Amino acid sequence: MPSSDNYESVVGKASAEIASFAGRDKRLIDRFHHALHTTPALVPLIVLVTAIIIFGLALGTRFFSPFALTLILQQVQIVGIVAAAQSLVILTKGIDLSVGAIAVISSVVMGQFAFRYGLPPGFAVVCGLALGTAIGALNGWLVAQMKLPPFIVTLGMWQIVLAANFLYSQNETIRSQEIAEQAPLLQIMGAKFEVGGAVFTLGVVFMVLLVMVLAFVLKHTAWGRHVYAVGDDPEAAELAGVDVKRTLISVYALAGLICAFAGWALIGRIGSVSPTSGQLLNIESITAVVIGGISLFGGRGSILGTFFGALIVGVFTLGLRLAGADAQWTFLLIGVLIIAAVAVDQWIRKVAA
Amino acid sequence: MEPILKGRGLVKRYGRVTALDSCDFDLMPGEILAVIGDNGAGKSSLIKAVSGAVIPDEGTVTLEGKEVRFASPIEAREAGIETVYQTLAMSPALSIADNMFMGREIRKPGWRGKWLRQLDRAAMEKMARDKLTELGLMTIQNINQAVETLSGGQRQGVAVARAAAFGSKVIILDEPTAALGVKESRKVLELIQDVKSRGIPIILISHNMPHVFEVADRIHVHRLGKRLCVIDPKDYTMSDAVAFMTGAKDAPEAA
Numbered sequence A: 001m002p003s004s005d006n007y008e009s010v011v012g013k014a015s016a017e018i019a020s021f022a023g024r025d026k027r028l029i030d031r032f033h034h035a036l037h038t039t040p041a042l043v044p045l046i047v048l049v050t051a052i053i054i055f056g057l058a059l060g061t062r063f064f065s066p067f068a069l070t071l072i073l074q075q076v077q078i079v080g081i082v083a084a085a086q087s088l089v090i091l092t093k094g095i096d097l098s099v100g101a102i103a104v105i106s107s108v109v110m111g112q113f114a115f116r117y118g119l120p121p122g123f124a125v126v127c128g129l130a131l132g133t134a135i136g137a138l139n140g141w142l143v144a145q146m147k148l149p150p151f152i153v154t155l156g157m158w159q160i161v162l163a164a165n166f167l168y169s170q171n172e173t174i175r176s177q178e179i180a181e182q183a184p185l186l187q188i189m190g191a192k193f194e195v196g197g198a199v200f201t202l203g204v205v206f207m208v209l210l211v212m213v214l215a216f217v218l219k220h221t222a223w224g225r226h227v228y229a230v231g232d233d234p235e236a237a238e239l240a241g242v243d244v245k246r247t248l249i250s251v252y253a254l255a256g257l258i259c260a261f262a263g264w265a266l267i268g269r270i271g272s273v274s275p276t277s278g279q280l281l282n283i284e285s286i287t288a289v290v291i292g293g294i295s296l297f298g299g300r301g302s303i304l305g306t307f308f309g310a311l312i313v314g315v316f317t318l319g320l321r322l323a324g325a326d327a328q329w330t331f332l333l334i335g336v337l338i339i340a341a342v343a344v345d346q347w348i349r350k351v352a353a
Numbered sequence B: 001m002e003p004i005l006k007g008r009g010l011v012k013r014y015g016r017v018t019a020l021d022s023c024d025f026d027l028m029p030g031e032i033l034a035v036i037g038d039n040g041a042g043k044s045s046l047i048k049a050v051s052g053a054v055i056p057d058e059g060t061v062t063l064e065g066k067e068v069r070f071a072s073p074i075e076a077r078e079a080g081i082e083t084v085y086q087t088l089a090m091s092p093a094l095s096i097a098d099n100m101f102m103g104r105e106i107r108k109p110g111w112r113g114k115w116l117r118q119l120d121r122a123a124m125e126k127m128a129r130d131k132l133t134e135l136g137l138m139t140i141q142n143i144n145q146a147v148e149t150l151s152g153g154q155r156q157g158v159a160v161a162r163a164a165a166f167g168s169k170v171i172i173l174d175e176p177t178a179a180l181g182v183k184e185s186r187k188v189l190e191l192i193q194d195v196k197s198r199g200i201p202i203i204l205i206s207h208n209m210p211h212v213f214e215v216a217d218r219i220h221v222h223r224l225g226k227r228l229c230v231i232d233p234k235d236y237t238m239s240d241a242v243a244f245m246t247g248a249k250d251a252p253e254a255a
Helices: A007-014 A028-038 A042-062 A066-091 A099-115 A121-144 A150-169 A176-182 A184-190 A202-220 A222-232 A234-240 A244-270 A281-291 A303-322 A327-349 B043-051 B073-078 B096-100 B121-134 B152-165 B182-197 B209-215 B238-246
Strands: A192-195 A198-201 B005-014 B017-027 B032-037 B058-063 B066-068 B081-084 B170-174 B202-205 B218-223 B226-231
Touching: A028 A042, A028 A327, A042 A303, A042 A327, A066 A099, A066 A198, A066 A202, A066 A222, A066 A244, A066 A281, A066 A303, A099 A121, A099 A150, A099 A176, A099 A184, A099 A244, A099 A281, A121 A150, A121 A184, A121 A244, A176 A184, A184 A202, A184 A244, A198 A202, A202 A222, A202 A244, A202 A303, A222 A234, A222 A244, A234 A244, A281 A303, A281 A327, A303 A327, B005 B043, B017 B043, B017 B058, B017 B226, B032 B043, B032 B209, B032 B238, B043 B058, B043 B073, B043 B081, B043 B170, B043 B202, B073 B081, B081 B152, B096 B121, B096 B152, B121 B152, B152 B170, B152 B182, B182 B202, B182 B209, B209 B238, B218 B238, B226 B238
Parallel strands: B032 B202, B032 B218, B081 B170, B170 B202
Antiparallel strands: A192 A198, B005 B017, B005 B058, B058 B066, B218 B226
């Protein structure tokens, strides 16, 4: 071998060890940083517990009672379900602005199919769920196959679906009483049951189950790992053997299905089928996701974080209302939380040294 | 001896640009074949043609005596041709084990794997740990740490281990030392020798002549879209090789 490459031989003999980092600095802040890096749901959990403790101390049993605490669950159930769908999409570095519209049109289809066409309520519900899934799949197809930016696709879909919703329903509300008499299945998600002062609805149970199932699927199935990989770096995922397009389409379709379930839960919550309901679901779901610590840059965060994020909003809303504060304080504080959450996300994304 | 991977008369045109001009290519079993060439000579196109990333307009690729036509890198990988890309193709936020098994996860046996489609994390972590240990890479303490917390050399090591882990027949390494420091390059070169000692042939694309001359058994010199010559690093100097690939010197008659 020519002598010109001998400069390396010295290094070769010097050390048989692979270049490795110095041991981790065990200062408390670094360990905390590391814990946050590996368990992203920790921040919203801490905020949630702190908020519950503070409101509990300030308001006493008015807030810190099974009734009030489960009331929070009831109030956040719709947002919680929609935010679960939003989480999936945001994990793939996307965003879904059409979630609220999908939820509403699905609830309208369930109502109108049952009442306008007199179809069996069970079949009407299935049709509503199918429609939500189909709209989601169309979003996914436009994003994955046509390579359009998710923001644009879902901004357009939001308008299209909302307009279709008003045109189809002729802006007509189906009254709660009629539903209760003729198609109680539509309201079943609002069915209440009590456990020692704590009041739950089927919608709440559904939300909790959904979060648990999604947490399992994201962590323990290949599909879940692929969702993260696609959000992290789609080209790398593709080269590593992930079917990126199929993963994206399935994520948007599943988000659509979950939103349709939210639409069903919405009927249970408000009693009636109203095409004008759920207008704030987009923003509220994104808020829950962001406060829950899911990175808008994709690939980081957990569904549990979103759940905590939704609960944080619920705790602030109810707590401040019970304290007699102006509702604007709630919005102000949530605004602060959103910015703080993103700042924390940036800090966490810095790799622990 | 019959080549394990063979290209004959490969042609690839991009519009009016001819990237491969009826190019031949041979990889013998168990060897390290370096592919060198100037920028734009068509090295990447050649490698992409045999690894399924581009479909050649003309010509044939033969793997173990059977003609193959890959429509995607995934198909090539299924046939046993693993490519370690310069970008490494890893998801930074996911763990080493997750990355090693990305796209070919192992499911739990029994109903939990079948009905819940639950992954067998323990098995995947064990296999990942074993593979890294075999290749002398267990200075990585934790198989569950995120890939982004690894150094450049360690990442390269994980990418090579992933390629070597799945019973592959051919490993293609694209500029494996380009982004690394001297010490880490050394480790990766040792890793390449280690993989070779397991009998897996390697195609090494590199601009680094000292590295090429150190590890390669034969050097494929690529020029103007075709194979100019194949030289033995023991018979020629680095300046000869550079002269061949830039056209400063005529190619030797018999390769």
